[in-house]
Amino acid sequence: MALPPALDVSSTCPLCEPTPHETLWQDHDCRVVLLNDVDYPGYCRVECLAHVKEMTDLDKAQRVHIMSVVFATEQAVRQVLQPSKINLASLGNKTPHMHWHVIPRFENDRHFPNSHWGETMRVHMAEPLSAHQKQQLKVDIIKALKTEA
Amino acid sequence: MALPPALDVSSTCPLCEPTPHETLWQDHDCRVVLLNDVDYPGYCRVECLAHVKEMTDLDKAQRVHIMSVVFATEQAVRQVLQPSKINLASLGNKTPHMHWHVIPRFENDRHFPNSHWGETMRVHMAEPLSAHQKQQLKVDIIKALKTEA
Numbered sequence: 001m002a003l004p005p006a007l008d009v010s011s012t013c014p015l016c017e018p019t020p021h022e023t024l025w026q027d028h029d030c031r032v033v034l035l036n037d038v039d040y041p042g043y044c045r046v047e048c049l050a051h052v053k054e055m056t057d058l059d060k061a062q063r064v065h066i067m068s069v070v071f072a073t074e075q076a077v078r079q080v081l082q083p084s085k086i087n088l089a090s091l092g093n094k095t096p097h098m099h100w101h102v103i104p105r106f107e108n109d110r111h112f113p114n115s116h117w118g119e120t121m122r123v124h125m126a127e128p129l130s131a132h133q134k135q136q137l138k139v140d141i142i143k144a145l146k147t148e149a
Numbered sequence: 150m151a152l153p154p155a156l157d158v159s160s161t162c163p164l165c166e167p168t169p170h171e172t173l174w175q176d177h178d179c180r181v182v183l184l185n186d187v188d189y190p191g192y193c194r195v196e197c198l199a200h201v202k203e204m205t206d207l208d209k210a211q212r213v214h215i216m217s218v219v220f221a222t223e224q225a226v227r228q229v230l231q232p233s234k235i236n237l238a239s240l241g242n243k244t245p246h247m248h249w250h251v252i253p254r255f256e257n258d259r260h261f262p263n264s265h266w267g268e269t270m271r272v273h274m275a276e277p278l279s280a281h282q283k284q285q286l287k288v289d290i291i292k293a294l295k296t297e298a
Contacts, residue, residue, distance in 0.1 A: 093262035113242035117264035
């Protein structure tokens with residue numbers, strides 16, 4: 001890919017800080033973190049390292065690279081968790097620093113078929129990821145990125 | 150891009166039908182439609198023509214192409230409407246046929262800073278798009294796609 005954007009940081013942006021989450025994969029442009037969300041245990045986030053607001057603030061090569069990481073994460077999450085559906089989203093209304101939500105959805109999860117930002121549909125106790133599943137996510141992201149290259 | 154996927158259709162899928170919405174742009178793989186959402190007048194959707202469920206069901210060239218249309222739509226929406234933020238999302242829990250939401254968000258819109266699937270924050274009467282703005286979206290999508298090629 002092209003040279004990464006200048007690593008602009010914002011002193012008030014939580015995503016410009018070192019992440020408090022487990023990092024599954026990282027390069028010079030972005031990191032994949034596992035949120036360990038209690039309702040959505042395999043919920044990952046792909047975070048640009050630079051403080052960039054919109055995808056169209058990046059050049060094409062940078063966009064293709066970020067999306068290849070998003071899709072490698074999707075692939076790994078599908079392999080490890082076999083969800084009913086994958087949800088992908090880049091909102092950033094509260095934190096305008098480019099990040100992608102990669103959310104495995106199941107028909108019995110808390111909000112399905114609504115957005116996980118929408119109305120709750122049921123109580124559901126999700127099983128936390130095992131250490132093996134976390135390790136497998138790391139392995140499968142690397143494997144999926146090789147086929148993206 | 151590579152050859153498009155076989156144009157699988159599902160007899161029960163609304164996105165396999167001809168669209169009821171205004172089409173801003175279309176090729177052999179996908180179409181960009183304007184939803185004319187009363188709360189979000191510039192809300193566009195990029196819809197794959199084939200009945201494909203996940204982005205990772207497509208090959209890499211197909212993914213890059215679909216995303217280049219999503220980003221061209223984002224670019225056009227930014228130019229015409231100058232929103233505070235762009236929201237991009239591919240959910241498909243209710244309609245598992247690949248489509249991308251491209252939503253211009255404003256600080257005074259109905260849900261900001263929440264997801265537009267989330268809690269309502271205020272009453273807001275949004276101005277419908279003018280015929281000129283619709284035409285400009287069409288022109289700007291084509292222009293942005295040229296720089297994506």
